[in-house]
Amino acid sequence: GQNIDQPTEMTATEGAIVQINCTYQTSGFNGLFWYQQHAGEAPTFLSYNVLDGLEEKGRFSSFLSRSKGYSYLLLKELQMKDSASYLCAVPDSNYQLIWGAGTKLIIKP
Amino acid sequence: GAVVSQHPSWVICKSGTSVKIECRSLDFQATTMFWYRQFPKQSLMLMATSNEGSKATYEQGVEKDKFLINHASLTLSTLTVTSAHPEDSSFYICSARDLLAGDMGEQYFGPGTRLTVT
Secondary structure, three states, X not given: OOEEEOOOEEEEEOOOOEEEEEEEEOOOOOOEEEEEEOOOOOOEEEXXXXXXXXXXXXXXXXXXXXXXXXXXXXXXXXXXXXXXXEEEEEEOOOOOEEEOOOEEEEEEO | OOOEEEEOOEEEEOOOOOEEEEEEEOOOOOOEEXXXXXXXXXXXEEEEEEEOOOOOEEOOOOOOOOEEEEEEEOOEEXXXXXXOOHHHOEEEXXXXXXXXXXXXXXXXXXXXXXXXXX
């Protein structure tokens, strides 16, 4: 079956860097998505990784290691507006997204 | 980027009534749309997968006769919550997959509909 693990909650300071980890077990692999979800809003797409390595997109970067079943989302120069839940998701064999429970990121001034 | 709209954004209804939620892809065609439900402080829960022109596929534990899904065109899917009860109060979110992007295309989410059943 499919299983995705990520920390429930993390706290970081404005201006700092934070890394949110995600581990997964899947029968096959069709890539890994990261989404951001602010409270009371729908998720918004952040990144999609299908090959090993780091992909940088502005202040946000996403890393994937397929051999380790591991990904992380790296957020730099944290801003208060980055306070949100960050969801890791992988497509199953039918290409439906299997969602992690999400990591609630709290940014303190 | 691709835009998905939902209507209404919030609705309050009385127990026993039905509510219809619309999901539209505004600038792309979507053969597949997904309906999710999210309770407070919980993760997204997939309810059903809606394919244009065919019957929806429901996840285990989701009553297909209670949550009616119609995907009549490549840009519109509707979810009707029939005989709503207070326990159906939740945040309902749809997403759509871009036809041209194929199966690995990202899902674009609508803004969600907050349903409160009194």
